[in-house]
């Protein structure tokens with residue numbers, strides 16, 4: 001079967017013929033339909049993030065997938081059921097406590113591998129196997145868009161952590177801002193609108209015409225250009241934000257979010273920057289943070305409940321949203337084009353098969 005792999009020393013991902021996997025006891029065999037590409041895949045390809053499975057000379061890429069159960073292999077799943085796999089798996093022979101309590105997304109490094117990212121093969125292949133407990137059933141209507149459930153689930157988790165940090169008092173957020181108009185940022189804007197936020201803003205650094213700005217505005221959100229307004233100015237120009245999702249990976253934003261928040265507000269940090277030194281007035285920000293009861297939470301990965309919430313969110317999206325976010329669909333043999341980037345491209349997906 002065909003799989004899309006990276007090998008040490010080869011910069012570009014390419015198609016390889018590999019053996020179709022046989023499910024172990026407790027695992028199901030899944031026929032993959034579509035696998036999305038995101039920034040993490042590019043970081044893995046560049047060698048800046050993740051790594052190969054132990055002893056392997058290649059890594060099958062892909063962590064945003066949707067497929068169909070081909071062989072339930074004695075599990076609770078039915079053949080033909082549409083499923084989305086979660087990403088984290090226990091380290092062989094390692095601790096499993098976070099997995100046993102259903103919270104692998106909270107496990108510290110060393111307690112997990114990540115399929116298609118770090119230490120385990122991913123889902124960019126015609127068939128994959130997975131323990132059934134990590135396959136989340138999905139309604140058939142989501143066959144073409146369901147690979148977006150994984151990135152949406154990352155935002156669901158961040159929202160859960162943000163709400164939890166404000167649960168000790170009556171918190172009734174009205175305004176929200178997403179920093180970043182990449183795929184994650186746009187899905188976060190869609191999620192906030194679907195969750196009933198009326199006043200949503202999205203920060204970018206693009207000129208019009210631009211397809212991401214079109215999506216932001218079609219969602220009824222306000223586009224804000226970071227080249228015109230700094231995060232510190234936005235509360236005066238627009239309004240202070242009760243909730244902020246940081247999804248740029250621009251390191252200063254993590255700290256400048258304190259200025260952007262309303263009293264009692266919370267910022268959820270999703271972006272993953274490289275090393276970078278920055279200069280800021282730490283005393284002022286620290287004081288503002290404390291005296292206004294603000295909170296910042298970091299959030300990475302997601303677990304089954306976040307995937308389930310993401311299914312509801314994807315179903316609640318206006319129909320055009322997934323269509324506009326998924327700008328490019330490629331066959332596996334078009335792998336070279338699939339990994340190209342550009343301002344007119346939002347989310348690329350590799351289609352291995354259809355329902």
Ligand SMILES: NC(=O)c1ccc[n+]([C@@H]2O[C@H](COP(=O)([O-])OP(=O)(O)OC[C@H]3O[C@@H](n4cnc5c(N)ncnc54)[C@H](OP(=O)(O)O)[C@@H]3O)[C@@H](O)[C@H]2O)c1
Pocket residue numbers: 038039040151154179180181182183184185203204205206226247248249250269270271272273299300301
């Ligand atoms: N925590 C998690 O679980 C998780 C999961 C997935 C991804 N991530 C991380 O989340 C971040 C967003 O993901 P993504 O896939 O959407 O990444 P992406 O495609 O790199 O998008 C980032 C967006 O932020 C914009 N941006 C960067 N700096 C900016 C600035 N100073 N002002 C305004 N806009 C700025 C970029 O604009 P341009 O396109 O115009 O350059 C881009 O559209 C990444 O860091 C990614 O690694 C985290």
